[in-house]
Amino acid sequence: MAALTPHPDRLLPADPGVRDLARRLYAAVAELPIVSPHGHVDPRLLLDDAPFADPTSLFIQPDHYVTRLLHAGGVSLSALGVGSGPLPEPAARDAWRLLCSHWHLLRGTPVRYWFESSLALFGVTARPSLDNSDKLYDEVAEKLLSPSFRPRALLDRFNIAFLATTDDPADDLAAHRALGDAVPTRIAPTFRPDRYLEVGRPGWTSYVKDLAGDGGDVGDYAGFIAALEERRRYFVAHGAVSADHGHADAGAEPLDRREAERIYRSAVAGTVTVREAVAFRRHMTFEMARMSCDDGLVMTLHPGIWRNHHPATLAAYGPDTGHDIPVAVEFTAALQPLLEKFGTHPGFHLVLFTVDATVYSREIAPLAGFYPSVYAGAPWWFLDNPAEIRRYQQAVTEIAGFSRLSGFIDDTRAFCSIPARHDMSRRLDAGFLASLVAEHRLDEDEALDTLTTLVVDQPRAVFKI
Template sequence: MAAPHPDRLLPADPGVRPIARRLYTEVRELPIVSPHGHVDPRILRDDTPFADPASLFIQPDHYVTRLLHAGGVPLRDLGVGEGPLPPDRARHAWRLLCANWHLLRGTPVRYWFDNELADIFEITSRPSAANADDLYDRIAALLAAPSHRPRALLRRFGIDFLATTDDPADDLAAHRFLRDDPAVATTVAPTFRPDRYLEAGRPGWPTYVKELGGDVGDYAGYLAALEERRRYFVAHGAVSADHGHADAGTEPLDRRDAERLYRSALAGTITPAEATAFRRHMTFEMARMSCDDGLVMTLHPGIHRNHHPPTLAAFGPDTGHDIPVAAEFTRALRPLLKRFGTHPGFHLVLFTVDATVYSREIAPLAGFYPSVYAGAPWWFLDNPAEIRRYQQSVTEIAGFSRLSGFIDDTRAFCSIPARHDMSRRLDAGFLASLVAEHRLDEDEALDTLTALVTTQPRAVFKL
C-alpha cells in the first residue's frame, strides 16, 4: 500500500477532476465542525494515553467489529463490550484485524483506516498477518508519546466544535471541566439523548424515570423533570436533542390519555401498543420543548436495535447488530409539523438509513418547511456511493441550503478527520460536476462548498 492518493474520491473524468481538485484544496484545511458524535468526553478530560491499538481502532468501533464478525471472527476475541484488554489479548485482536484486512476492501472503513494510519501514524504499508506485530509496536510507541495523547490529537485534527451524546441524567462534569480548562480550545458540547426515558415499555422504565430527579410520581412532574434536564443541558452548552426510535411517529395524545398511560407505565402494566402511542406523543412533546428552549431536534428512526439476542446478552447494546428497516416520514411527522413546522427558530434535522426516502420524503419536506433540514447520510449510508446519491436526491429538490452539513456520528475518535475529509472530497466532486455541466460558476461552487463545511452546520445547529 502506498500513501493515500492525493486525488482519492475525486471524479475520474479528466474534465471534472481539475475543478474538483481546486475546490477541495480551498477547504481541505478548514476547521472541523462536528455537531453530532459519540466520543466519550472523559477521554478528553482525563487526557490519558490510549491504551493500545486495539482499544483505539477496534473495540469502540462497531463498523470494524461487525465486518470482522461477518467474516467469522468472534466478537469476544476482539474485546467487544470490554474495557482495555490485557496486552496479550490486545495484540491478538490487532493480529485478527490485520490478518483479515481483506474483509474491509471496498468499504468506507478501509478508506478511513488508510487515512488514519497514514496521516496520524505515518504507516503506508498494508496491514497483514506478516506485519501485524510491527505495526502494533509502531502505533503503541506513538500512543505513549505526548504528541498522540487525546488532547494533542484534538488540536492536531483541527476540531473547532465537537458534540457528544449524553444521558439526560448525566451531571455533565466532564463538559464543565473541558469548558473551564483554558488549554482546551475546542468547544465540547453535550447532546440531550432522552430515548430510554420516552420508551415507557422498556424493562425497568420506572427506575429510569426516577434518575431524572424531581417529583416524577405523575405525568406533570415527569414533563417538568424533562424540561428541567433540558435547561440544565442548555446551560452546559448543548445545542441539540437527539432521538432514535423505531419509527418517526408524532401523534399527540389527549392530556388525560397521556396521564393514564404514564400511570400504567409506572405500574408496569402498559401494553406494547400503549407504550408506542406514549412514545409517539412524547416525541411530539420533545418538539414542543425544542420550540421553548431552542435545542435543535434531530430524528433518526428506522433501526431494529439489537437484532441478535444472543449477542446482546453476551456483549451488550451498540455492538454491531442494529439493522435498518424501512422508514416513513411524511405521514408520521404531519402532526408535529402541522403544529411546529413553521414555528420561528424550530430546527428539525431528519436522518435516515433508508436511502429511498431522501427524494421521496425528506427532500420534499425540507423543500417546504423552513424548520426541516436533510441530515447527511448516516450510519449504513455514510459511504461514497450513498453520499453521491444523497447529493443529487436532495439538492435537485430542496437545494444546498436545506442540507445539514456533514455529520460523522462516530465513537472512533481518530476517524473524525478522515470522515470529514471524505465528505469534503465528495462534495467538491459533486459541485465540480455542476461547474463542468455549466450549471454553476466555479466561484458559486466554492462558496457553496465552503458553506457546507463551515457556516451551514453552524446555522443548522445554532452554534
C-alpha cells in the same frame, strides 16, 4: 510489502477535466476547521487526557463499523475485545493480528478509507497483513506513548472547532464542566432522552426516577414533563445545542392530556401494554418538538433502526456492538401532526436522518423543500459511504437546494476517524460541485462558496452553534 499510502486524488472524479476542478475546490476547504455537531466521543477521554492504552483499544474495540465486518467474516467479537475494557497486552496484540489478517474484508467499504487515513496519522505506510501485524502494532503503540498522540493533542491536530457528545438526560455533565476552557475546542453535550420516552422498555420504572434528581417527583405525568423540561434547561445552560432522538419510527402524534396521564400511570405501575407504550412514545416525540420550540434545542430525528437485532450478542457484549439493522421508515404521514403544529415555528430546527436511501428523494427532500424548520441530515450509519453520499447529493439538492442540508455529521465513537470522515465528505462535495460546474449549471465561484458553506457555515447555522 504492499504500500498503504492514501492517494491525493482519492474519491475525486475520474474524468480529468472535472477532477482538476474538484482538486481546486477541495484544496480551498481541506484545512478548514471541523464542525462536528453529532457524535459519540466520551468527554472523559478529553478530560482525563490519558494515553491511549494500545492500538486495539483505540482502533478496534470502540468501532462497531470495524467489528461487525470482521464478525461477518467469522471473527468472534470476544476475540476482538468487544464489550471489554482495555485488554492485556497479549490479547490486544492477538486482536490486532485478527484485524490485519482479515484486512481484505474491508475492501470497498468506507471503513477501509477511514482506517487508511487514520493509520497514516501514525506513520503507517504498509498495508496490514498477518506477516506485518506485530510490526504495525509496535509502530502504533510506540506513537501512543508520545505526548503528541494523547487525546487533547490529537484534538488540536485534527483542527476540531466544535465537538458534540451524546449524553443521558440524568447526567450531571461534570466532565463537560471540568473541561471548561481546558481545550480550545468547544465540547458540547447533547440531550438524548430515548430510554426515558420508551415507557415499555424493561427497567424503565427504576431508571426514570434518576430523571428527577433529589428534589423532583416523576410519580405522575406532570412531574415527568417538568423533569424533562428542567433537564433540557440544564443541558442548554451547559452548552447543548441539540436533542437527539432515535426510535423505531418517526411517529409524532399527540395524545389527549387525560390519555397521556392514564398511560403514564400504567407505565409507573408496570402494566403498560405494547400498544400504549408506542402511542406514548409518539406523543412524547411531539412533546419534544414543543420543548425545542420553547428552549431552542435543535431536534434531530433518526428512526428506522432495529436495535440489537441479535439478542445473544446483546446479552454477551451489550448495545452498540454492530447488530443494529435498518428497517423501512416513513416520514410524511408520521410527522404531519408535528409539522402542522411546529413546522413554521420561528427558530425551530428539525434535522431528519434515515438509513432508508429511498426516503431522501421521496420524503425528506420534499419536506425540507417546504418547511423552513426541516433540514436533510447527512447520510447516516449504513448510508455514510461514497455511493450513497453521491446519491444523496443529487436526490436532495435538486429538490430542496443546498441550503436545506445539515452539513456533514460523522456520528462516530472512533475518535481518530473523525478527520478521515470529514475529509471524505469534503472530497465528495468537491466532486459533486465540480460536476455542476463542468455541466455549466454553476460557476466556479458559486461552487466554491457553496462548498465552504457546507463545510463550516451550514452546520453552525443548522445547529445554532
